[in-house]
Amino acid sequence: xxxxxxxxxxxxxxxxxxxxxxxxxxxxxxxxxxxxxxxxxxxxxxxxxxxxxxxxxxxxxxxxxxxxxxxxxxxxxxxxxxxxxxxxxxxxxxxxxxxxxxxxxxxxxxxxxxxxxxxxxxxxxxxxxxxxxxxxxxxxxxxxxxxxxxxxx
Amino acid sequence: xxxxxxxxxxxxxxxxxxxxxxxxxxxxxxxxxxxxxxxxxxxxxxxxxxxxxxxxxxxxxxxxxxxxxxxxxxxxxxxxxxxxxxxxxxxxxxxxxxxxxxxxxxxxxxxxxxxxxxxxxxxxxxxxxxxxxxxxxxxxxxxxxxxxxxxxx
Amino acid sequence: xxxxxxxxxxxxxxxxxxxxxxxxxxxxxxxxxxxxxxxxxxxxxxxxxxxxxxxxxxxxxxxxxxxxxxxxxxxxxxxxxxxxxxxxxxxxxxxxxxxxxxxxxxxxxxxxxxxxxxxxxxxxxxxxxxxxxxxxxxxxxxxxxxxxxxxxx
Numbered sequence: 001x002x003x004x005x006x007x008x009x010x011x012x013x014x015x016x017x018x019x020x021x022x023x024x025x026x027x028x029x030x031x032x033x034x035x036x037x038x039x040x041x042x043x044x045x046x047x048x049x050x051x052x053x054x055x056x057x058x059x060x061x062x063x064x065x066x067x068x069x070x071x072x073x074x075x076x077x078x079x080x081x082x083x084x085x086x087x088x089x090x091x092x093x094x095x096x097x098x099x100x101x102x103x104x105x106x107x108x109x110x111x112x113x114x115x116x117x118x119x120x121x122x123x124x125x126x127x128x129x130x131x132x133x134x135x136x137x138x139x140x141x142x143x144x145x146x147x148x149x150x151x152x153x
Numbered sequence: 154x155x156x157x158x159x160x161x162x163x164x165x166x167x168x169x170x171x172x173x174x175x176x177x178x179x180x181x182x183x184x185x186x187x188x189x190x191x192x193x194x195x196x197x198x199x200x201x202x203x204x205x206x207x208x209x210x211x212x213x214x215x216x217x218x219x220x221x222x223x224x225x226x227x228x229x230x231x232x233x234x235x236x237x238x239x240x241x242x243x244x245x246x247x248x249x250x251x252x253x254x255x256x257x258x259x260x261x262x263x264x265x266x267x268x269x270x271x272x273x274x275x276x277x278x279x280x281x282x283x284x285x286x287x288x289x290x291x292x293x294x295x296x297x298x299x300x301x302x303x304x305x306x
Numbered sequence: 307x308x309x310x311x312x313x314x315x316x317x318x319x320x321x322x323x324x325x326x327x328x329x330x331x332x333x334x335x336x337x338x339x340x341x342x343x344x345x346x347x348x349x350x351x352x353x354x355x356x357x358x359x360x361x362x363x364x365x366x367x368x369x370x371x372x373x374x375x376x377x378x379x380x381x382x383x384x385x386x387x388x389x390x391x392x393x394x395x396x397x398x399x400x401x402x403x404x405x406x407x408x409x410x411x412x413x414x415x416x417x418x419x420x421x422x423x424x425x426x427x428x429x430x431x432x433x434x435x436x437x438x439x440x441x442x443x444x445x446x447x448x449x450x451x452x453x454x455x456x457x458x459x
Binding site: 022033041058076109111113 | 159160161178197213231233242243244299
């Protein structure tokens, strides 16, 4: 029987601030994590990602290249970030010119099982659990749904 | 280069009934699991959770504190439970007075990739896959969608 | 204190083509994976699954029995496949006569956090991230939402 090529996950080349906690097993490489931030288990964080201070990334979450997350941010469980919008009808297959950036500003809380397309989210925003965020969010408030819309108070 | 603090997952201080099966790796601690129940891999179950008999928790699921699941329940893959509704505009940060309880009664089946806000679900309910349950469910039947609503027969 | 039964995940009895890469830890058994395909970490693939050539299965994804995926397919992160529609008001509990098949044809791309009920999806389809696919897709195009519908160009 033919053999497959075994690949291993690892936590390597991570530039961390003071008092950063990371649960293992996770696959986290070539990224930055600021002071007092915590990363849960079963997490994947790809290269070039920047995570600020006092930020919490919960279990089962995936953060791709081209994502920047600032300070005092909460990312729930099983949240998935996306940098490739399949603009050509399918994956960019490594053509990073087709990838888009995501910026999550200070004091943002993203509920579990949410999906974050490449967008910018301003400070002081809450994203309800199970949401799909498809557009930039430029005003503080609470957003939820698929696609996520602002909830009336 | 600064070092991060390594945290390990484990299966510890779990009070189990007869014939309970748990797949490793999982992160399961200080909780109860009843007779004949099965827990899949890549699962996290937090302290104080009570799971009844003949219940199945599938892979990639996260069950937080303040959740009680009764007997003959099926929880699909990548289901996420929530106890913190961000009532103050962000995470409760350990202030458990702000956390809310969830109760899943007998013979409930929750489809994969569903998100369960802190609610009570009565017996004999089916939740369709990919649903977001935001309110108590007091009548048996089939519910689905984001937010989940009762499907007409 | 009573002991639970420890179960281990593994990558075993997988029939692979040339140049197949699989990240560990994953739980993958008694299935087929074609040439040049890649499987990310924290993945579960059950027995009898057939995956074609040049296909990518991303982290945290679950692929159940009765699923066939063809060539040049992209399956995002935390995608969940389903074979049991709870037709009798709950899980089929191993009665495979109640399980349904899924077929994903060539050049399909399924966005992260999507949920795929037992359906057939034709070639050259894009499923937006966070979608719930509840019906067969017989025409090429872009589909998204819960439930997924065709997007206008």
